[in-house]
Amino acid sequence: MRLVAFSVALALVASAFGQQKSEAVPRDIGGDLLWKKLEARVEEISTRFDGVMGVAILDLTDGRILLRNADHVFPAASSIKIAILLELYRQDQEARAGAKGKARLDDIYTFDPKDFVEDRRIMAGLTPGITRVTNRDLAQFMIAVSDNSAANVLYDGVGKDNVNAMLRSLGLSKTMLRRKMMDVAAARRGEENVATPQEMVRLLEAIHKGKVLNKQSTTELIKQLSTVKQSYIPRYLPEGVQVANKPGELEGVRTDSGIVFAQNRPFAISVMTAYDRDEKVAERAISEVALEAFRYFEMRGKTSDYGRVLPSP
Numbered sequence: 001m002r003l004v005a006f007s008v009a010l011a012l013v014a015s016a017f018g019q020q021k022s023e024a025v026p027r028d029i030g031g032d033l034l035w036k037k038l039e040a041r042v043e044e045i046s047t048r049f050d051g052v053m054g055v056a057i058l059d060l061t062d063g064r065i066l067l068r069n070a071d072h073v074f075p076a077a078s079s080i081k082i083a084i085l086l087e088l089y090r091q092d093q094e095a096r097a098g099a100k101g102k103a104r105l106d107d108i109y110t111f112d113p114k115d116f117v118e119d120r121r122i123m124a125g126l127t128p129g130i131t132r133v134t135n136r137d138l139a140q141f142m143i144a145v146s147d148n149s150a151a152n153v154l155y156d157g158v159g160k161d162n163v164n165a166m167l168r169s170l171g172l173s174k175t176m177l178r179r180k181m182m183d184v185a186a187a188r189r190g191e192e193n194v195a196t197p198q199e200m201v202r203l204l205e206a207i208h209k210g211k212v213l214n215k216q217s218t219t220e221l222i223k224q225l226s227t228v229k230q231s232y233i234p235r236y237l238p239e240g241v242q243v244a245n246k247p248g249e250l251e252g253v254r255t256d257s258g259i260v261f262a263q264n265r266p267f268a269i270s271v272m273t274a275y276d277r278d279e280k281v282a283e284r285a286i287s288e289v290a291l292e293a294f295r296y297f298e299m300r301g302k303t304s305d306y307g308r309v310l311p312s313p
Helices: 001-024 031-049 077-096 133-144 148-158 158-171 184-188 197-208 213-227 280-302
Strands: 051-061 065-068 108-110 132-134 243-250 252-259 266-276
Touching: 001 031, 031 051, 031 065, 031 148, 031 280, 051 197, 065 148, 065 197, 065 266, 077 158, 077 197, 077 243, 132 213, 133 148, 133 213, 133 243, 148 158, 158 197, 197 213, 197 266, 213 243, 213 252, 252 280, 266 280
Parallel strands: none
Antiparallel strands: 051 065, 051 266, 108 132, 243 252, 252 266
16 A cells, blocks of 8 residues: 555655646747847848948847948948937036036037038028027937037037947947047048947936936936937838937948937947948848837837737736
8 A cells, every 4th residue: 555655745745846847948939030030030130231231229128239341430420420429428427416527418519610510401501699509409419410510519529539438438449539520631631430330229218217317317318318219220110100210321321320229129220331232222221120129119019029019018
């Protein structure tokens, strides 16, 4: 009898153990496969592109990152203005806390013709010596229409070295502000403003997660960076999707970096191109990568770990 009872008990334990093992199903199997499809599509777009393309896509929910040529150094073009904007907000925050000698968002600037560069933007229409705007206004010109005169005034106001020190404090060693906008002579000397796709998404991650600014300043910066503008990341996305981004363009170069607020699943993306044989094709390629990324994150934001679409709470 004891032998029978022991055998029965042993069978019950084994059965329970088997049930426990069967319940330990690996999670996110479907998500991994979906991510691999995204990787394959990005690879295909990049491979057929006639030029050089670097891509970084960062899931701001779980930290997963897609990298393709993402540590290659590219001309940053106007995407470097994200760093200028962040330093302006950082200094404003320090000034509000009592620090001296810092740029403030509400500081007044009176338009001076010596600050104007020929890029046919908003500041071309200001009245010299009369028109007065704030640094916040200049930042809006810089972000909304990529006004290079406004960017150069802020460059002087916050200081190139301060921008680079802020970038280094975040561990970004390859992203550098080296010259003013439209300074072709400096570019010829090799003093290009540069970045890598991976460092750009890390910069955006630092903004999104409040690693540089407090909550209020972070919200204000993202709102300003989300100003609707002519750019490549949102071009093929559904209308109404919030995108906090800054595109850039130079001869043979197209870039765009930003945060896309897909529902329940925001992500940071940076696509940088150089040696572009056809700049319009480069712009479309950036838009195609952004659309593939959005489709992935849109789906992940509304499904379970196993791929079931769940009703909104």
